[in-house]
Amino acid sequence: MDGKRLEYKGEEALKELERLTEKSDEVQENILKEILKQNGLTEYLNKYLDGSTEVSAFKSLVPVITYADIRPYIQRIANGEDSSLISGQTITEMLCSSGTSAGEPKLMPSVAEDLDRRTFLYNLIMPIINQYVPGLDEGKAMYLYFAKAEMSTPSGLPARPVLTSFYKSKHFKCRARDPFNDFTSPDQAILCTDGEQSMYCQLLSGLVHRHQVLRLGAVFASAFLRAISFLLRNWAYLCNDIRTGELGSRITDPECRSAMLDILKLPNPHLADEIKMICARTSWKGILCQLWPKAKYIEAVVTGSMAQYIPALEFYSAGKLPLVCTMYASSECFFGVNLKPLCDPADVVYTILPNMAYFEFIPLGDSGLMLMDEEEKVPRSKLVDLAHVRVGCYYEVVVTTYAGLYRYRIGDVVQVTGFHNRSPQLRFICRRNVVLSIDNDKTNEEDLHNSVTSAKKLLEPYHALLVEYTSFADTSSVPGHYVLFWEIQHYKTNGAVNRMEAHVLEECCMVVEEALDYVYRRCRTYDKSVGPLEIRLVGPGTFEALMDHFIRNGASINQYKTPRCINCKAALELLNSMVEACFFSPKNPTWNP
Template sequence: MYRTCYMIRYVPGLEEGKAMFLYFVKAETSTPCGLPARTVLTSYYKSPHFKCRARDPFNDFTSPDQAILCYDSNQSMYCQLLAGLIHRNKVLRLGAVFASALLRAISFLEHNWPNLCHDIRMGNLNATINDPGCRSAMSIMLSSPDPNLADEIEEICSCSSWKGIICHLWPNAKYIEAVVTGSMSQYIPSLKYYSDEKLPLVCTMYASSECYFGVNLKPLCDPSEVSFTMLPNMGFFEFIPLGDNRTFVMDLNEDEDEDVPQSQLVDLAHVEVGRYYELVVTTFSGLYRYRIGDVLQVTGFHNRTPQFRFICRRNVLLSIDNDKTNEEDLHKSINVAKKLLDPYNALLVEYTSYADTSSVPGHYVIYWEIIHSTSVVDKAISIDAKVLQECCIAMEEELDYIYRRCRTNDKSIGPLEIRVVKLGTFDSLMDLFITQGASINQYKTPRCIKSKAALKLLNNNVSACYFSPRDPAWIA
């Protein structure tokens, strides 16, 4: 409702066309007592609220419900893209929940557009789509061949460059809607490339599984300037002060699970502009003073309602899609994997990580410096590739449920990669940070690299790369 009101104000006429939103459900599980457990978005897509959206012309989607509710993500993606291409001239806005999902769709389209064009040209759905709901819904859309439309799409997709492909395929689109704040900001350059920087990147709301928090009252602003106005009717919001620009980083490193005295909590009416806070919420569904883990900065007020900029998640190092890998989880997975080096007298002396989103899907990159544990003269060591590949899969098996689901079921994260670097690389990394102002007395190897200069140093010293040989175990 909030999103509808404010987008119509800034972009009139949206009810006259369709929205190509790519939505996907996740597989459900059951609790020990038999209650169904599923993500909040899956629950919403299966609810009457979503199914009855056709009454609202603003929510006229290209994707049929059957395609959205298909558990096979590849079949769902294929049918949703096919529906979007069939209605390409009616699409006024497009997007996904997260920017990563939209880029994944573009990558999928790049590999499958010939088949999609063939379906449109012949008026028949590809035989590999065997989900009954998808076949039923798409057979209605493909009621007759449309060779002219197929030719248009083929001409666009067969170009040597896909710069601006979104605007070419959906020429009437007015904006792209997706979460592009926080860890999703890493995908902004790619979205700008595929839209040729002609479409605004709109982030309309701030929400989580626990609660709906706020809306962006200036949806057409640059992603770097997005602030969310909190909605006090959605829950009771309190905040843990994290300081100002000088001190909030230090506070961020404190134990997230430690108890915070009630006297330290600040309510919504008493936050201060420019200061950083961790969000605490009490909800109508029963959460009491629940620490969301989000770090926010107050940017101003709308009337008397505070506005916040999302800064980051506490203690999250790596994130590609829905995954949130913190330092502790990464360290545990490293400890399990490095034991596989013991029989070869190899010792892992240092490591760091990086979320590589230069390709779709993105994947975790782990930099390892390994030495010979028993040789004093020559510490360089060569290890069989299969051993390092097993280290990759050992790490993935140890990471949490959400990561393994994204890797195995959703295919939204690529195989984990270990890049072995030359001896002395991490000493050089330390020297680099010291020249940039770090204290030699307080220096600690960063467990996730953000600096372009640091990444360049690491990559220039890579001696070998290894990938997970298979998907990690995951049980729906």
């Protein structure tokens, strides 16, 4: 591939970024040629190309596919057949997707060289941030990372999340050589597959080093907020461990115990008193700045479905810590980086790195409304390559990888906002397959998020915060209707919320409906084919319990994203068991033919 040497760091990494993006189209052409040279004789490609490795043949003959099309080949390799079914290189592991978007985890083939590509992208992050926030090599990062228990396919291939794969690699374990990667958490705590013990030890390490921490973060905002919730429940135990210099009996993992005893070393009652004084306060507004006073930002994904968590993060930081999104990645492929990490979360765009894979795009029009169903066949002629996307237009991302995904629909909808040199910059919009539909209405993730964002503003005067939400299309009665599950946190008690709750939440229902699109409002008001929207208020801790449910069924804490539309029967049963009150929209939304 173009740029075989991937161990770029510092200024050298930034220069390589410029070089790649300045000749993005040339790099992409070379990537595709190399993939075809390596993989052209695989069983999958050969049935379309008949031995050809020409780019023109690939573009005219190889179809656009979804996971259902490639899954039989992946399953055959998982069961012991040769990698040459789809890849000219040996498939070394299967990467498990989170399973929270599509309902079940997918297995994505990976080859050894993929780890080098991912590391190349990771190595760009700190040089980019260092341009805006200097001095980060003078302290520590409290990043909360979690490994998932590793499984094996029937043939013995490791099957694990992409981040667990990285944490177990030599690239991650050798990070101590880089002053920008001085983490508070010991490797033993990160690699501990017991989520509760891992969380406890990582928070304990972060508190012990609280005056050295310059950066806070997790992969997704949801995982970071889960840590805050855990801290709220367990700070007294953590303080006791710091006070006594001994680790409580709840930590039974021997490697964690050994590593944490090295960190605790001696009793520290002064530090324990500092932390207790902060955590015992009635309000936790700004708690992050108080516990880690030198922290300069929070790093986590807060785009797409994660944007829901921005108000909570701003509450816990009192709006003093920038929210930094650094990269765009998935189990299938890593895509690009944010060149302006301190920008407002609403303005985050990712510059595509053309050496990661071969990228193509399905046009969705200037408004993004031409969304294509997963089952809908995409004409090969419809695809646009990376060099020819248009600013302002919406696309669905398609990738061809070294590991055996060919013209594979990722399912992500993006908007092109501009170019860095000759490489496009993308704004992540939503997942294609997360929609609500009763009749002719089609509500995607972005529309749902925007409507909920409008409605939750009504809670602010009552000192209430929407912690989390999800939805489903309830067709158990006629007409069917949208249901939103809301978990609300009251962060100041003054009695007003209790008196007005029904009225406020009915108004929230109306605001959500008014913010949904023309077709939904027509179905509600004119066609009467959709019933009034319902908000089901669930008790505290409901969405943590939902997260636990998905983790028990194979999801990783690192990769977990609350599904914005629930299709899983067991998950729906869990949510419904936690409902405390129901509220319906009291009138039809406006609609003008």
